[in-house]
Amino acid sequence: MGVWAWLRPGNRVWKVISDYDKGTITVYDEKGNLILEKKDLTGETMKLVEQNFLNVTATNLDAEDDPDKNAEDDGSSSESDPMYV
Numbered sequence: 001m002g003v004w005a006w007l008r009p010g011n012r013v014w015k016v017i018s019d020y021d022k023g024t025i026t027v028y029d030e031k032g033n034l035i036l037e038k039k040d041l042t043g044e045t046m047k048l049v050e051q052n053f054l055n056v057t058a059t060n061l062d063a064e065d066d067p068d069k070n071a072e073d074d075g076s077s078s079e080s081d082p083m084y085v
Contacts, residue, residue, distance in 0.1 A: 018046055
């Protein structure tokens with residue numbers, strides 16, 4: 001599963017989640033409202049969308065997929081994260 005930050009005009013950050021097991025890509029606004037959901041996508045299609053998305057505008061938020069990300073736990077709850085859905 002990939003989690004991405006999509007910076008939008010007006011200092012808004014949307015959350016994009018790609019789930020290869022389910023074949024879905026979902027987009028949530030800064031308030032956690034579902035904006036878009038694409039279903040029944042093939043792995044090849046999802047990889048293409050992710051690659052294009054990352055190359056154009058996204059920031060990867062999935063610590064498991066980013067070995068350079070700081071591994072220290074700051075003690076904050078994911079529920080306090082405004083991007084937590």
